[in-house]
Amino acid sequence: MTDVRVSMDPGNRPGLARPATAPWQAKNPRRTAKVVLASVAPMLAAAAITLGFNLDPAIGLILVFLPLQIFASVWVGRNIYGKKGQADAMLVLFTIFFSAFVGVLLVSVIWSVVVQGLHAMSWQFVSQNNTYITPTTSLEFGGVGAAILGTIMIVGLTTLLTVPLGLLVAVYLTETRSPMRNTVRTLVQAMSGLPSVVAGLFIYSALIVGLHIGYGGWLGSLALLPLMLPTVARVAEEALRLVPQELRNGALALGAPAYRAFLQVTLPAAKSGLITAMILGIARVIGETAPLILTVNNANGTNVDMSQPMAALPTYIFQYVRYVYDTSVQRAWGAALMVLLLVAVLFTAARIVSGSSKKAKKPAVAKAASDKRK
Amino acid sequence: MTVETPHLRAKDVNVWFGERHVLRDVNLTFPANQVTALIGPSGCGKSTFLRTLNRMHELIPSAGFAGEILLDNKDIYAPEMDPTQVRLNIGMVFQKPNPFPTMSIKENVLSGLRLSGRKAKDAEELVETSLRRASIWTEVKDRLNDPALSLSGGQQQRLCIARSLAMNPEVLLMDEPCSALDPGSTRRVEETIMELSPTMTIVIVTHNMQQAQRISDQTAFFLAEDGNPGRVVEFGSTEQVFNQPIDPRTNDYVNGHFG
Numbered sequence: 001m002t003d004v005r006v007s008m009d010p011g012n013r014p015g016l017a018r019p020a021t022a023p024w025q026a027k028n029p030r031r032t033a034k035v036v037l038a039s040v041a042p043m044l045a046a047a048a049i050t051l052g053f054n055l056d057p058a059i060g061l062i063l064v065f066l067p068l069q070i071f072a073s074v075w076v077g078r079n080i081y082g083k084k085g086q087a088d089a090m091l092v093l094f095t096i097f098f099s100a101f102v103g104v105l106l107v108s109v110i111w112s113v114v115v116q117g118l119h120a121m122s123w124q125f126v127s128q129n130n131t132y133i134t135p136t137t138s139l140e141f142g143g144v145g146a147a148i149l150g151t152i153m154i155v156g157l158t159t160l161l162t163v164p165l166g167l168l169v170a171v172y173l174t175e176t177r178s179p180m181r182n183t184v185r186t187l188v189q190a191m192s193g194l195p196s197v198v199a200g201l202f203i204y205s206a207l208i209v210g211l212h213i214g215y216g217g218w219l220g221s222l223a224l225l226p227l228m229l230p231t232v233a234r235v236a237e238e239a240l241r242l243v244p245q246e247l248r249n250g251a252l253a254l255g256a257p258a259y260r261a262f263l264q265v266t267l268p269a270a271k272s273g274l275i276t277a278m279i280l281g282i283a284r285v286i287g288e289t290a291p292l293i294l295t296v297n298n299a300n301g302t303n304v305d306m307s308q309p310m311a312a313l314p315t316y317i318f319q320y321v322r323y324v325y326d327t328s329v330q331r332a333w334g335a336a337l338m339v340l341l342l343v344a345v346l347f348t349a350a351r352i353v354s355g356s357s358k359k360a361k362k363p364a365v366a367k368a369a370s371d372k373r374k
Numbered sequence: 375m376t377v378e379t380p381h382l383r384a385k386d387v388n389v390w391f392g393e394r395h396v397l398r399d400v401n402l403t404f405p406a407n408q409v410t411a412l413i414g415p416s417g418c419g420k421s422t423f424l425r426t427l428n429r430m431h432e433l434i435p436s437a438g439f440a441g442e443i444l445l446d447n448k449d450i451y452a453p454e455m456d457p458t459q460v461r462l463n464i465g466m467v468f469q470k471p472n473p474f475p476t477m478s479i480k481e482n483v484l485s486g487l488r489l490s491g492r493k494a495k496d497a498e499e500l501v502e503t504s505l506r507r508a509s510i511w512t513e514v515k516d517r518l519n520d521p522a523l524s525l526s527g528g529q530q531q532r533l534c535i536a537r538s539l540a541m542n543p544e545v546l547l548m549d550e551p552c553s554a555l556d557p558g559s560t561r562r563v564e565e566t567i568m569e570l571s572p573t574m575t576i577v578i579v580t581h582n583m584q585q586a587q588r589i590s591d592q593t594a595f596f597l598a599e600d601g602n603p604g605r606v607v608e609f610g611s612t613e614q615v616f617n618q619p620i621d622p623r624t625n626d627y628v629n630g631h632f633g
Binding site: 177244246247249250251252253254255256257260261264265268269271 | 472490537
């Protein structure tokens with residue numbers, strides 16, 4: 001007999017080397033092959049049938065591909081994991097199929113705007129205004145410069161007015177114990193159902209018809225306010241609600257008056273949520289057309305006087321999409337692409353601002369400290 | 375002020391939440407520069423009582439209160455008293471460490487001053503002495519500008535103690551300050567309490583009998599029986615409460631027969 005002595009030193013025992021693969025990472029080629037087959041075969045078969053019988057692609061997708069894929073997934077699921085695998089395969093299949101469906105819809109909207117809008121895009125289209133331009137004018141002339149400026153000014157003024165107001169509503173809803181909170185919350189929610197054309201009509205009838213004030217950019221800002229307010233207030237409320245109560249108590253226990261506890265502890269802790277509230281609010285109103293048609297009217301030239309009619313991107317789109325001429329419709333597509341870009345730029349900028357301020361904070365504090373020492 | 379002066383006194387304290395009577399006729403005296411432990415089973419109202427001592431109690435909706443809390447013979451619930459002033463004099467450390475996440479370690483220590491609208495004469499020195507008194511200085515002195523959340527749980531709790539100490543309160547209330555901490559951190563917090571006790575009146579709620587015996591000069595045993603409001607069953611020097619309790623229920627509790 002060979003001498004089989006096991007060392008008592010645990011590090012020295014034979015067979016303790018770590019296996020190359022953990023049990024749960026072990027490869028099973030047959031299983032992998034089945035899964036690949038079940039993922040690829042129905043797609044190929046459905047493509048062949050759809051093309052072979054010259055079916056409508058939508059019918060091919062829903063009536064040929066989906067049943068084949070369900071059958072294949074359920075079969076493989078059952079084959080590998082038994083009955084449980086069957087239900088699991090269905091769930092995975094439907095989750096992927098329908099989320100892909102929604103994803104395709106979203107991408108195709110963005111895709112068509114980008115592809116169509118790029119025809120019109122050029123530096124001159126971005127920078128010039130709309131003076132002397134008719135629906136049939138070649139795309140080499142004129143552009144949406146004035147409309148971009150007008151949209152930024154009108155939505156900017158709306159933001160300046162609405163964000164403080166929305167924040168106040170959110171503070172009222174989260175930081176006070178007023179018995180009116182539920183009423184206010186319901187009213188704000190009801191406001192989010194207000195049709196934008198009604199908001200525009202209200203300003204139109206009250207100020208333009210009623211008080212004989214001429215069309216102007218600031219009236220557009222007023223009309224957008226009730227549309228933006230519910231979004232800002234609701235998202236800001238959620239952001240403030242997420243700040244743990246312990247932090248507020250911690251501040252109050254240090255002898256802070258409620259307003260300082262809010263400004264110095266709650267508000268900074270909720271900052272990124274509040275910036276999201278602002279961005280979502282802007283995104284909500286930047287494409288609104290009806291209120292602007294009713295209150296701002298339109299202008300072809302560049303105008304920075306907010307008491308006068310101004311150009312804006314949504315009204316520009318509305319103006320040109322009504323004609324059948326290619327040049328006209330392409331101008332509308334170009335303006336639509338500009339709206340998308342504007343939102344994207346704002347979104348990125350806000351994310352960078354809210355992200356970088358955290359990193360930039362440390363040096364700023366260190367600097368303040370060293371300044372004090374001097 | 376001599377040591378014998380009752381520094382903080384609770385007179386006939388009764389507390390309600392809504393219609394529910396949760397504390398009844400609590401009379402306790404906290405002498406200056408002594409540590410008082412509040413013990414008792416869960417739900418007996420000891421934490422609630424602690425929160426009445428610096429008016430944090432009134433921040434709970436539906437809270438009711440009757441009685442007097444006398445700090446240096448002045449009722450902190452008197453109409454002319456400002457709750458924020460009360461809380462400046464009577465600091466509080468919570469069960470769960472709650473450093474301010476948007477601030478650095480240093481800013482957390484100075485946050486009390488900023489939050490009450492004051493300026494530190496010598497911020498650097500105040501930061502150092504406060505952190506030293508909370509016995510965390512050596513661990514953080516090289517990273518005062520790091521975010522407070524980069525600290526471990528035990529360090530965060532001692533930072534919260536330092537934050538309260540920076541305000542130089544007369545009384546420090548602690549609501550189970552070690553219940554979320556490991557034994558090592560607990561020991562350090564206890565050492566901190568022992569070091570603070572010659573200069574500060576401390577009231578601490580604890581579920582840990584050994585802890586109460588180790589750190590406190592006097593102990594109050596709270597009990598709420600069969601849905602009745604909580605009340606103080608026994609109050610005296612820690613030694614007496616633990617070794618020669620008068621009430622049999624105290625004896626049962628401190629010896630671990632219930633609770």
